[in-house]
Amino acid sequence: MKTKINTNFSRRNFLKASVLASGGMLIGFNLLTACKKDVVMPLDVESLNFNDFNAYIKISDEGYVTIFSPNPEIGQGVKTSMPMIIAEELDVEWDKINVVQAALDTKNFSNQVAGGSQSIRRSWNILRQTGATAKQMLVNAAAVKWKVDASTCRASKGFIINANGEKLGYGDVVKEAAVLEVPKDVKLKKVKDFSIIGKDAINVDIDKIITGKPLYGLDFKTEDMMIAAVLRPPAFGQKLVSFDATKTNAVDGVVEVIKFGNKIAVLASSTWAAMKGKKGLKAQWNKEKLESTKNHNQILNLILDGKKFNVRRDDGDVKKAFASADKVLERTYHSPFLPHNCLEPMNFYADVSAEKVHLVGPIQTPNWTVNRVAKLLDRKPKDIHCEMTRMGGGFGRRLYGDFALEAAEISSLANKPVKVFFSREDDMTAGRYRPAIKYRIAASLKDGKITGYHLKEAAINGNMYGLIPHFFPAGCISNYKVETENYKSNITTGAWRAPYTNFLAFAEQSFFDELAEELNVDTIQLRLDLLQNVKNTKDKNIKYSGQRMEDTIKLVREKANWGKRPEGVYQGFAAYYSHNTHVAEIAEIVLKNGLPVIKKVTVAVDCGIVVNPTGAINQVQGGVLDGIGHAMYSDFSFSNGKPNSKNFDTYKLIRMQETPKVEVHFVKNEKSPTGLGEPGLPPAGGAVANAINAALGKRLYSQPFVNNLKNISVFG
16 A cells, blocks of 8 residues: 655645545544643633644644534534544544534635545545645654654654654644645555544534534524525426415514515514415416326336437447347336435525625535525625535435525525525425436346346436446446436436435346346356456446455355345345445345345445444445335325425335344455445345345335335334
8 A cells, every 4th residue: 555645735735735635525623632631622722822734724832733624514424534534644632633614615625515425535645645744744843843853753642752752742843833844755654553544433523413502504593684484386397476475474573575586485583483474475376287207107118118318338239139149038117206305404594795695504515506606696706605514414405505595595685694494395395306217127148148238217307427337237248238318307306315326226236136036046146257257347437346346245145144044034135336335235034924024234345444433334324224215115206296295294214113233344455435425325225125025026126115015014
């Protein structure tokens, strides 16, 4: 592993280093490095005499270090794991670190985005550089003070120690270090020497979370702000004709009613008054016939039966392979729209005046949102200050910032600070949904081998991301073709946790399980045999690793005791690569009164070096349970443009008593970390579906599974 790098930083570039590393996360932390034992963090750290060490790190004379990081925290744990990376190379003690968050700052920070499970992967090297470079500058400063060669000094736990055993705290040399030249070459630690990375660390916000301290967007308030409830079109595609606010204006606490675009905002002094006032609005909408799920199903079937497609990958000659096959197996899989249903509904604060634009709230894309607000208000992005709060879930919904634009526009029109909030009904009916998709997969079989593979995707408002055609089984089958086509709809769709792969993995992994059954071979061995064809590929378009996937599959096979479980325990296997990470899962089912009960899921993950094992396990477990819950239960449909579910009384999510045990194992290696927030989800549905087939002999081709298995119970 490379442990020495040429930084070649100018001082200004070094000022930006930490931010460039984050790749979309907000992190700031105070590193306590005082020389005295049992030192207690002061109540008011900001009152200390801090020196700017660089754009990310400030060190006080007293030895306190503050490090700011730019990207949003949505529960994926980066506010904990990213500081761990810098702290490791900076050589400070983790239990003396306090984490804070930075606002949007495009001058000093880059990639202030949370999405795609990319934060750690994109920031790994630069975060390590930042910590190591800062440490070397402190060592150099101490050496100057002692009048010795820097090579005779070392750093450890917030101190610089010379050959004679003398110590200086980081705070003792920060002034000198801040004016030294930035070293061109710094040594990074060897993995075997890590003392923080790879060790369990609890969520840095956990105390505030469990004691109800203000962290989230819904917690934010100012004395003079108005609460805004917004009436949006009840059906996608409808236009506002007229409205009557007489009853609304009579509600105590309602201050103003504002029409903006195709919506109506009710401003009030309290949340209750805003909600009550919104209910009093009498609005007229156009009555044109709008889209329904029944129509979508017909449209997607017509697309699959048609000839108009975009070819995404075309290897060999699929048509010829199918023509000469002993048998062609073809199956069609269907997934519904799905809402995001974050625990914290959408909300955002805006204070727009002639002098300033101040934005505060939970957002995954702060810079993009600020640029859109600037365009909307005809202001300059540099004149907009955006602060990010912790988010009570995102799953892709908070990428889009429509709620922030609403807040900014309403505040501008009202000339008042405004906080827009969504009720649960608003959140579910005015969202951006996972697109409804149908996949048709066909494979040709000849002489006991898979000779051809053809995947067609028909989607509402969507096509595959460019990389997905190059995921498994690309490279494994010589005749391989992927085609996509979509239908443009008024219903807003967008990224939903593990976009596209969240359902594609179920479809493909179920299909391969059926192929193994058709060929009378072990379903895991079929995957392993296919992977041999791609292990030494020179095709740069293929992003997954045949060897890493093989190692992951073998690990889960061993840990789950595949094929050797007691009688009455039925297993199902699935493996998938997404967000740069290889995951394999084995679900176990037993029958209770003839109905399947999911008891356990064993997971193997190759995500490279695991920064924070506790956080990593939590992410994988959450992804697996999310994948199982939505595959089993969640359904979302439309009638004449209107969602048929508005709250959890009619929309089913997995319950606590329905969750199986999830056992997580990581492939041990020294490769750079990859994503974890999403990759655990895609294989979960396929593993459960294949286990259900093993138990009941019933193949599932659409989600949610409960629609195919009446009266199913998965209570443990």
